[in-house]
Amino acid sequence: MAVRFFKWLVEIILLLTAGWLLLNTSFIQSASQTAISFWQQATPTATSRKRTSSHSSSALSLKIPLKSSVVSQQETTTSTPTExxxxxxxxxxxxxxxxxxxxxxxxxxxxxxxxxxxxxxxxxxxxxxxxxxxxxxxxxxxxxxxxxxxxxxxxxxxxxxxxxxxxxxxxxxxxxxxxxxxxxxxxxxxxxxxxxxxxxxxxxxxxxxxxxxxxxxxxxxxxxxxxxxxxxxxxxxxxx
Ligand SMILES: [Zn+2]
Structure with a gap:
């Protein structure tokens, strides 16, 4: 009985450890992915602010539709052009x-x-x-x-x-x-x-x-x- 219980306990611990490792690994992965995608988002945004090129903003719309829709809204409320x-x-x-x-x-x-x-x-x-x-x-x-x-x-x-x-x-x-x-x-x-x-x-x-x-x-x-x-x-x- 005692041996059986011990085996069961070990299995539980092993399962928990494996589960924790799996969760932890996926957390690290998702964290690094967020960092990469954040960097990808940040770079085109900075360029699109400096240049009003439609090319950079169309590339942007694929990545973050929310931000690019804000940009296009600003563009439709047209300001008088500048020299x-x-x-x-x-x-x-x-x-x-x-x-x-x-x-x-x-x-x-x-x-x-x-x-x-x-x-x-x-x-x-x-x-x-x-x-x-x-x-x-x-x-x-x-x-x-x-x-x-x-x-x-x-x-x-x-x-x-x-x-x-x-x-x-x-x-x-x-x-x-x-x-x-x-x-x-x-x-x-x-x-x-x-x-x-x-x-x-x-x-x-x-x-x-x-x-x-x-x-x-x-x-x-x-x-x-x-x-x-x-x-x-x-x-x-x-x-x-
Ligand atoms: Zn004039």
Missing amino acids: SNVAGKQLAATYYYHFAADVPTSVKSVFTAAVAVYNQTGIVHLTPGEGTAKQNQITFYVYQKKMPENQQQQQLIELGAGGPEIIQRVGWNAFTVNHARAGLNVTYHQAIQRSVAIHELGHALGLDHSSRLDSVMYPVDQGKTVLTPADRKGLREIYP
Whole structure:
């Protein structure tokens, strides 16, 4: 009886030990698998943040559908596009603006109103002044460009021009600034409008054209003087 009980006990112990070993081994395996898959997830996520390439995100969707659906949701709530030369540049949100010598008072007031629209966002801060070489600057100017007769008949009139100019210095004294310009084509009275100044100042700050009619960055003037949430989102991408 005692021997039988002892045998039974040994069998139980052996079974338990084998079971424990089996469980433990599978735990280690699953742990190392988690670590590997975590690493695989982490790497493409980091790349997809830096690059908006559709290739890396489609590879990602196979691994973690949840995260990639979040990414695609962000992509569908489209922000106003940004100019390619401001992408990835760490620009300060503060700008110093001044007017070229030949800018008439009437045009100055239109530009000043546009400045107020961007300052109201709280995303950028535009201050009157020249600024130094290492500070962001905006020059407001006027120009005269007469459109060919056939284009005028089609209402294809250039109302303004504007854009960023990125200056990067490397080395111990490294800095990145935007010395931007925004101008109105004063050949046409339609150009001396707040909507045109807001559009050109948007270019100066780094916004590109939007395909949305309600955006101030729509390429054809719609008289829009209010930034849409998408416009603000685009700005925030440049000035986080
Ligand atoms: Zn434009």
